[in-house]
Amino acid sequence: MTSEMEKLYTLLVYSENIAGILNQVTAVFTRRQVNIESLNVSASSTPGVHKYTITCYCTEEMVKMLKAQIEKRIDVLQARYYTDDEIFLQETSLLKISAPAVMENPEVCRIVRHHGARIVEVNPTYAAIEKTGTTEDILSLYEALNSLGVVRQFARSGRICITRGTREQLDDYLAEREKEKHG
Amino acid sequence: MLALQAEGVKTIFGYPGGTIMPVYDALYDYTRGDNKVFNHILVRHEQGATHAAEGFARVSGEVGVAIVTSGPGATNTLTGVADAMIDSTPIVVIAGQVPVSALGTDAFQEVDLVGLAQPISKWSYQIRRAEDIAGAVSRAFYIARSGRPGPVVLDFTKNAQTERVDFKAEKVDFVRSYVPYPKLDAASVRAAADLINSAQRPLALVGQGVELGGAQDELMAFLEKADIPAGRTMLGLSALPSTHPLNVGMLGMHGNYAVNLKEQECDVLIAIGMRFSDRVTGSIKTYAKQAKVIHLDIDRSEINKNVKADVAVVADCKESLPALTALVNKADHSAWRESFKPLDEKERIKVIEPAIHPTEGPLLMGEVVNAVAEATQGDAVLVTDVGQNQLFATRYFRYPKRRSLCTSGGLGTMGYGMPAAIGATFGAPDRTVCCFMGDGGFQMCIEELGTIMEQQAPVKMILMNNNYLGNVRQWQDMFWQRRKSFTRMMNPCYELIAKGYGIPYDIVTDRIDLPAAVARMLATKGPYLLECAIREDDDVLPMTPPGKSIDEMQLDIKNDK
Numbered sequence: 001m002t003s004e005m006e007k008l009y010t011l012l013v014y015s016e017n018i019a020g021i022l023n024q025v026t027a028v029f030t031r032r033q034v035n036i037e038s039l040n041v042s043a044s045s046t047p048g049v050h051k052y053t054i055t056c057y058c059t060e061e062m063v064k065m066l067k068a069q070i071e072k073r074i075d076v077l078q079a080r081y082y083t084d085d086e087i088f089l090q091e092t093s094l095l096k097i098s099a100p101a102v103m104e105n106p107e108v109c110r111i112v113r114h115h116g117a118r119i120v121e122v123n124p125t126y127a128a129i130e131k132t133g134t135t136e137d138i139l140s141l142y143e144a145l146n147s148l149g150v151v152r153q154f155a156r157s158g159r160i161c162i163t164r165g166t167r168e169q170l171d172d173y174l175a176e177r178e179k180e181k182h183g
Numbered sequence: 184m185l186a187l188q189a190e191g192v193k194t195i196f197g198y199p200g201g202t203i204m205p206v207y208d209a210l211y212d213y214t215r216g217d218n219k220v221f222n223h224i225l226v227r228h229e230q231g232a233t234h235a236a237e238g239f240a241r242v243s244g245e246v247g248v249a250i251v252t253s254g255p256g257a258t259n260t261l262t263g264v265a266d267a268m269i270d271s272t273p274i275v276v277i278a279g280q281v282p283v284s285a286l287g288t289d290a291f292q293e294v295d296l297v298g299l300a301q302p303i304s305k306w307s308y309q310i311r312r313a314e315d316i317a318g319a320v321s322r323a324f325y326i327a328r329s330g331r332p333g334p335v336v337l338d339f340t341k342n343a344q345t346e347r348v349d350f351k352a353e354k355v356d357f358v359r360s361y362v363p364y365p366k367l368d369a370a371s372v373r374a375a376a377d378l379i380n381s382a383q384r385p386l387a388l389v390g391q392g393v394e395l396g397g398a399q400d401e402l403m404a405f406l407e408k409a410d411i412p413a414g415r416t417m418l419g420l421s422a423l424p425s426t427h428p429l430n431v432g433m434l435g436m437h438g439n440y441a442v443n444l445k446e447q448e449c450d451v452l453i454a455i456g457m458r459f460s461d462r463v464t465g466s467i468k469t470y471a472k473q474a475k476v477i478h479l480d481i482d483r484s485e486i487n488k489n490v491k492a493d494v495a496v497v498a499d500c501k502e503s504l505p506a507l508t509a510l511v512n513k514a515d516h517s518a519w520r521e522s523f524k525p526l527d528e529k530e531r532i533k534v535i536e537p538a539i540h541p542t543e544g545p546l547l548m549g550e551v552v553n554a555v556a557e558a559t560q561g562d563a564v565l566v567t568d569v570g571q572n573q574l575f576a577t578r579y580f581r582y583p584k585r586r587s588l589c590t591s592g593g594l595g596t597m598g599y600g601m602p603a604a605i606g607a608t609f610g611a612p613d614r615t616v617c618c619f620m621g622d623g624g625f626q627m628c629i630e631e632l633g634t635i636m637e638q639q640a641p642v643k644m645i646l647m648n649n650n651y652l653g654n655v656r657q658w659q660d661m662f663w664q665r666r667k668s669f670t671r672m673m674n675p676c677y678e679l680i681a682k683g684y685g686i687p688y689d690i691v692t693d694r695i696d697l698p699a700a701v702a703r704m705l706a707t708k709g710p711y712l713l714e715c716a717i718r719e720d721d722d723v724l725p726m727t728p729p730g731k732s733i734d735e736m737q738l739d740i741k742n743d744k
Contacts, residue, residue, distance in 0.1 A: 016360050027302050068484035077360045095541045177359045
């Protein structure tokens, strides 16, 4: 059965801005023994609405259930799931590299340039490098630099994404609800 | 108080304590004299308050209300909240909480109730300011009663209880993130009707959703037009009168034999307001694989959760059933319906008759239930605890009237029976309330005898005492090589206990005395405890062993030993 295949899914969840919703959303995963790979929570473009971007490996059957159970929570406006071909996605990362190593080894600068990363700060002790891209881009940079033994710290953000669809589903939902409220 | 009044609340089950004292002080004025608005029933344990609220809600169709204090008062309600969640029972629990200034300091009787309640409640919310009370209370009731009902927990900080504001009633009937009544999709109704019209062997599975949606008449009209036999889940037992000719019995592990086997034979399965619990389906891998499945439910998340639906109709069944009835053809499935009869007869001879009309040996649970059912024909509300008492009672009671059953289905909460029965007497004051309990469950909320005494709540308690935790004992005998690990229980003298509470008591040990004892119980006004000395190894049959396919249902257990 194809639905039994585990894939990386990205869930976009929109909720009212009320304390405690993150707990409710993550509890849906925990209870079904699905690990969250990455999680990003921030205000959305709609005032008063929070946006959660969650990635996890699971079957399509499971991700459908996760969506339904998350949407069932009273203060959640909408939950949708996507595969990577349906979204524009980015992660960001920061690397701290010892400054003397950068000076002594031209390979470091070459790798940074080659990966399209940006040096955001240099001082006598370290250089801070920022790289935005897919998980693979980021890990490729990290591994290249790490093989030179120059990485002091490494941090990766959760994924954020926008959908490729032409319609904004949340806006449609909110408009519909607004109509029902007055209708 | 005004917010509760605005929601039409009249009955409150509660227990006072430190952080809820301002509310209780206000209750003083609202529960007596000319200003009396509420009937407050003082329970003996907060768990009892929630179960009583559940019993009240189940029989009345209104929202049950429990008011308790913070900390242990609040944690004691959690069993009832979880029970109400899994059984879709509308209750609102209002718990005190320490003042906002003390939150997070491990203050006396502080507990993170909202955090604890979130996964087991439909909604939980902390009221931190007095001006939020009106909106939050109205929202709580709206969420509890609308759509698929469920429990709502309000965590009421003490400062919000004492701050003074001008009360302005707010009526919440819209929450933009919450769609309680999904719009009926005409195409899916059409698809469902087409499947039904092509069916040779259709079978309907009726759940509590029908009762919650008040769609009992709509259900009958649908079944009668398309001539579809219908099994009921345990919680759906009174959604279709047991006297209805299309009723083919109870589904599930200990349900009726024919309908369980026929679920594996039907060509179209129409599930109405039920959730395909594992107690209904048995092994999900082999469940009704031959059938096309139509699932009618108000809760979208139930679709494809356990059993894949070929057609899903997501809407209130009060709306979807008439739409479906309009499109289905008048049909005659009498040959299919007749095919249930030999199996029914087999069950009747092998299981039912020996259970309800035994001629020798000690009393059996089935005959006790049957005696009470016969004596109360019609009007009584059945309340059960959990275990063998529940399985026998639900099997052998009769349900000609709607909203006639309180039982803990999903959570299986022992101790539910007695407090739920108290709630039922307040929810349906004109009806007889019969509560069947085992000696285990009776003692799990035994403190509520105090509430029964104080309120003179007319609960007819039937204690079926077999000196065992009988259901576990049955499983030990069947599946654990008869190793009876801690299921035998030493019992107190229940006569003395009843005497202590001033509750009339009688005991039956000989079946010849049973009808008269039941008649005396029913003729006695107020509460009554009837103890029945039950055979120790009475087993509930038929049974589908756990994890087995429902067509492996057994009428006896000998071949398994």
